[in-house]
Amino acid sequence: MTRPTYRSAVVLTFAIAALTISSLRAQTPSTERRDPIPKGSIPKDTGNSLDVWHPNRPATEAEHQVAKWGPRGLPSPGYVFFAEKVLPITAPPIENGVVVTRNGVIEAIGRAKDIAVPDGYEVVDCGDAWLVPGFIEPHCHIASASFDLNDTVHPTNPEFRTLDLITLEHDQMQMARAGGVSTALYIPGSGSNMGGFGTLTKTWGRSPDEALVRFPGSLKIAQAGNPERASGDLGAGMMGMSDGIRSTLLDGKRYHDAYLAFQQGKGEKPKFDPTLELLRGLYLHEFPLSVHTQIYQVVLQTLQELRLELGLWTVVVHGEFDAFRMRQEMREAGLPIAAGPRVYHFDTRYNEISGLMADWYWDGEDGWRDQVKGVGRDGIGVNTDSPVVPQEQLTLQAAMGVRLGLPHEVGLRALTINNARFLGIDHRVGSLDVGKDADLGVWSGDPLDPRSHVKLFVVNGTICYRRNPARPAW
Amino acid sequence: MRLPILASLVALLLLSPDLTAQRRGRFNRGGQGEGGGSPAAEQPAAPQATDGKPKKHTAITGGDVYLGTGQRITGATVLIGDDKILAVGHKIELPEGTTVIDAKGKTVCPGFVCVYGAGMGQGRGTPWIDSCNPFDPEIKQGLAAGVTSFLAGAPRGGNSPAGDAAVVKLAWGKVEDMVLQEGTVLGMNAQLPAGEREKFRDLVKQAKEHRRAQEDFLAKKSEDPTAKPPKAPAGTEKILDILSGKSKLWLQLGGGGFNPFGGGRTGAGSDLDAIRSAMQIAAELGTGVVLVKPLSAWLCADEIAATDSMVILSPRDRVPADPADPDRTGSNLASAALCNQAGIPLAVTCPVGMFGGAGVGTNGLLGMDLNTPTVDAAFAVRGGMTSSQALRTLTLDAAKILGVDHRIGSLEAGKDADILILDGDPMHYRTFVEVAIVNGRVVYELANEPLYSRIHR
Numbered sequence: 001m002t003r004p005t006y007r008s009a010v011v012l013t014f015a016i017a018a019l020t021i022s023s024l025r026a027q028t029p030s031t032e033r034r035d036p037i038p039k040g041s042i043p044k045d046t047g048n049s050l051d052v053w054h055p056n057r058p059a060t061e062a063e064h065q066v067a068k069w070g071p072r073g074l075p076s077p078g079y080v081f082f083a084e085k086v087l088p089i090t091a092p093p094i095e096n097g098v099v100v101t102r103n104g105v106i107e108a109i110g111r112a113k114d115i116a117v118p119d120g121y122e123v124v125d126c127g128d129a130w131l132v133p134g135f136i137e138p139h140c141h142i143a144s145a146s147f148d149l150n151d152t153v154h155p156t157n158p159e160f161r162t163l164d165l166i167t168l169e170h171d172q173m174q175m176a177r178a179g180g181v182s183t184a185l186y187i188p189g190s191g192s193n194m195g196g197f198g199t200l201t202k203t204w205g206r207s208p209d210e211a212l213v214r215f216p217g218s219l220k221i222a223q224a225g226n227p228e229r230a231s232g233d234l235g236a237g238m239m240g241m242s243d244g245i246r247s248t249l250l251d252g253k254r255y256h257d258a259y260l261a262f263q264q265g266k267g268e269k270p271k272f273d274p275t276l277e278l279l280r281g282l283y284l285h286e287f288p289l290s291v292h293t294q295i296y297q298v299v300l301q302t303l304q305e306l307r308l309e310l311g312l313w314t315v316v317v318h319g320e321f322d323a324f325r326m327r328q329e330m331r332e333a334g335l336p337i338a339a340g341p342r343v344y345h346f347d348t349r350y351n352e353i354s355g356l357m358a359d360w361y362w363d364g365e366d367g368w369r370d371q372v373k374g375v376g377r378d379g380i381g382v383n384t385d386s387p388v389v390p391q392e393q394l395t396l397q398a399a400m401g402v403r404l405g406l407p408h409e410v411g412l413r414a415l416t417i418n419n420a421r422f423l424g425i426d427h428r429v430g431s432l433d434v435g436k437d438a439d440l441g442v443w444s445g446d447p448l449d450p451r452s453h454v455k456l457f458v459v460n461g462t463i464c465y466r467r468n469p470a471r472p473a474w
Numbered sequence: 475m476r477l478p479i480l481a482s483l484v485a486l487l488l489l490s491p492d493l494t495a496q497r498r499g500r501f502n503r504g505g506q507g508e509g510g511g512s513p514a515a516e517q518p519a520a521p522q523a524t525d526g527k528p529k530k531h532t533a534i535t536g537g538d539v540y541l542g543t544g545q546r547i548t549g550a551t552v553l554i555g556d557d558k559i560l561a562v563g564h565k566i567e568l569p570e571g572t573t574v575i576d577a578k579g580k581t582v583c584p585g586f587v588c589v590y591g592a593g594m595g596q597g598r599g600t601p602w603i604d605s606c607n608p609f610d611p612e613i614k615q616g617l618a619a620g621v622t623s624f625l626a627g628a629p630r631g632g633n634s635p636a637g638d639a640a641v642v643k644l645a646w647g648k649v650e651d652m653v654l655q656e657g658t659v660l661g662m663n664a665q666l667p668a669g670e671r672e673k674f675r676d677l678v679k680q681a682k683e684h685r686r687a688q689e690d691f692l693a694k695k696s697e698d699p700t701a702k703p704p705k706a707p708a709g710t711e712k713i714l715d716i717l718s719g720k721s722k723l724w725l726q727l728g729g730g731g732f733n734p735f736g737g738g739r740t741g742a743g744s745d746l747d748a749i750r751s752a753m754q755i756a757a758e759l760g761t762g763v764v765l766v767k768p769l770s771a772w773l774c775a776d777e778i779a780a781t782d783s784m785v786i787l788s789p790r791d792r793v794p795a796d797p798a799d800p801d802r803t804g805s806n807l808a809s810a811a812l813c814n815q816a817g818i819p820l821a822v823t824c825p826v827g828m829f830g831g832a833g834v835g836t837n838g839l840l841g842m843d844l845n846t847p848t849v850d851a852a853f854a855v856r857g858g859m860t861s862s863q864a865l866r867t868l869t870l871d872a873a874k875i876l877g878v879d880h881r882i883g884s885l886e887a888g889k890d891a892d893i894l895i896l897d898g899d900p901m902h903y904r905t906f907v908e909v910a911i912v913n914g915r916v917v918y919e920l921a922n923e924p925l926y927s928r929i930h931r
Contacts, residue, residue, distance in 0.1 A: 171794050352926075400903075402903075
């Protein structure tokens with residue numbers, strides 16, 4: 001097992017030089033007073049802007065060598081959901097809409113008058129409720145039986161995974177369903193620089209195997225703002241932490257290169273290394289790095305070291321504080337962001353409060369208002385970091401983003417299709433489209449309003465939660 | 475060489491009181507719990523014009539007026555004379571020279587009253603007014619959130635009623651308006667050790683006897699001028715304040731904590747025993763008490779209502795029931811609605827957890843602190859209250875729980891002119907405060923403050 005050392009000093013020196021130049025560049029616009037947010041109309045959705053996020057990503061689930069995808073099309077009854085308001089997210093809202101589901105997927109969606117009830121399907125009349133896709137939580141630690149956030153055995157821990165910890169009846173899982181969350185990226189904590197591999201799972205299933213969406217969902221990396229407390233003498237400062245992450249990832253790259261050479265008949269099969277095996281998937285672009293990185297200086301490191309230098313599929317989760325200052329550079333490099341749970345920023349220079357998600361969206365000409373491959377308006381997500389913020393309050397995070405200026409429509413996208421796109425699962429979840437998973441939330445009103453609640457919740461076509469008004473879970 | 479040093483020293487001296495004033499609200503809440511210092515000081519009467527007639531009139535016209543009592547009048551006028559409300563309703567004649575604030579298309583409601591708070595210029599302890607900072611920037615932030623009054627130095631538990639709390643107003647720039655009243659709230663644990671419980675029962679008995687003796691004395695005094703007033707027995711002073719209605723007794727129930735990191739299996743899961751102890755204390759006193767965050771209130775709302783007690787809840791606080799243990803019944807989102815149904819006055823507050831805060835602050839998580847007090851009321855609506863009922867939890871009912879409902883909490887003639895003008899439904903998550911008025915003075919205007927100037931509306 002290889003451990004981080006200081007042998008990559010040359011690379012490090014180069015990176016420091018690159019960092020210094022970039023930080024100067026990044027700081028220039030931030031010293032100027034930012035313009036008030038312009039008033040303007042929201043650009044129209046031009047349809048799915050992308051099918052896959054990373055250009056070199058395998059085109060189909062079957063082509064994945066390392067990542068395993070969960071099952072689809074599991075048996076579920078035929079349902080026809082009628083609702084006064086259906087929000088497909090990627091298409092305009094449908095008044096008096098209908099969604100037909102069976103065997104885990106959406107079979108039809110449209111206006112009630114256009115769709116006939118198929119024989120043998122049960123009609124579920126949701127009345128004046130809003131029907132929306134199940135929400136997606138891109139950063140949480142919810143599913144395990146006890147205090148399993150962190151195992152800080154080493155500064156980097158690529159041998160750890162959350163796959164074996166999924167407990168679907170865990171309190172926070174139940175609350176996820178009551179709060180309208182159907183898919184979660186359950187990742188290790190940020191106590192070390194590399195916490196381990198996260199799992200993309202549904203929040204309900206007859207077994208964890210059934211609930212699985214993709215493993216690895218991501219590799220969890222924390223560059224700063226938490227892992228400083230990790231074990232050993234390496235990892236107390238930025239230089240050591242960067243070196244540790246880079247060394248481990250480069251070990252994985254060497255292993256991947258050797259494996260690739262073997263596959264092309266140019267070398268022997270490398271000796272199986274369980275620590276490095278999953279890292280191969282990173283270089284095959286099968287799943288992203290989800291990086292806990294907060295202030296803009298550290299986001300810059302994410303950009304330089306992980307996205308540009310190593311060329312990996314990278315997602316910034318938990319992108320708080322003033323990370324939005326990097327939005328121009330991030331858009332160029334294709335680095336999406338999930339903001340939250342700290343959804344506002346107080347600028348002490350001007351006594352101004354601004355909304356983090358609104359800042360990503362609106363600010364000046366760098367605002368992410370357009371659809372850009374992988375980022376832009378598709379690249380703004382939201383997360384809770386539960387149990388730091390309870391899982392059921394995911395919608396509140398988006399609501400507060402909207403309160404502080406994010407358009408309501410984008411707030412809903414941040415909970416659904418955007419998170420799905422940058423985690424690479426938008427072919428399965430994130431909107432109400434024919435052929436996608438039947439994950440539906442039936443809400444009493446606007447899902448972002450804290451006064452609204454989930455009346456009925458459907459995961460993989462099965463009704464798994466009905467609210468009891470006498471004792472509502474949420 | 476010496477001159478710059480001297481100058482900087484002078485500058486430091488000049489600056490330092492202000493600096494400490496900025497900080498103390500946050501970090502020095504001071505003097506809580508037992509031994510709460512001197513008895514409450516004489517309260518200064520609200521400033522009145524010398525000739526009895528108001529000097530300055532202001533009218534808020536045309537707004538959708540929520541009275542705070544649960545009622546709502548559309549297109550009504552709120553007439554203010556100096557620092558008090560003179561009238562609310564339609565067809566109110568405006569005296570000559572009235573300043574008119576047009577609130578057409580807007581919502582008007584009482585300033586929010588928060589039963590917990592911190593910072594916002596509050597000061598350090600009795601007498602609070604001595605250390606209030608009327609220029610704390612957090613005051614503006616609180617006003618932007620709609621908060622016009624809050625309880626500073628909320629009491630904790632203890633074996634006898636104690637506390638050093640004050641209802642503080644966010645009267646920006648006017649220190650003399652900042653402390654509404656001291657000593658209206660005292661705290662104690664609901665469950666006392668056996669010896670202490672006996673002592674408390676005895677003191678209540680003595681206090682009641684003293685009150686009877688006091689009545690006898692007052693009756694006798696007219697006939698017998700030499701009659702001597704009875705002396706209050708030692709240790710009964712605070713209990714007498716509770717019996718006379720001067721102070722509300724907040725009972726800490728001390729249970730039901732929930733640690734989300736513990737896999738959902740920690741915490742007491744029920745505080746029914748503590749609530750029943752509190753009910754016993756209320757019965758002994760013969761006055762209602764205030765239950766601080768009773769986890770199991772939903773199981774015994776009628777019992778609580780029967781003792782005229784009131785409740786503080788954080789509706790989104792959550793403790794799961796334990797299916798393996800029938801005694802650990804857990805929380806219920808419908809608790810606030812059930813209490814309201816039973817007729818219990820109810821105040822809401824944010825959960826105090828890892829990031830939930832009692833104050834406004836600029837470093838927390840939005841939606842979990844006093845920057846958005848209505849979010850907590852909104853969760854009560856989620857649990858089954860109506861929006862107009864929920865508004866009471868931040869206005870009149872909260873003022874009752876603080877024992878100051880004779881001054882604030884609703885838009886009624888004679889009450890303090892603490893008024894908000896909002897750009898929409900007070901309970902909606904996108905609504906912003908446009909104007910905040912405290913004691914008849916406009917102290918916050920969204921359009922003229924930098925705080926939310928960047929938000930796209």
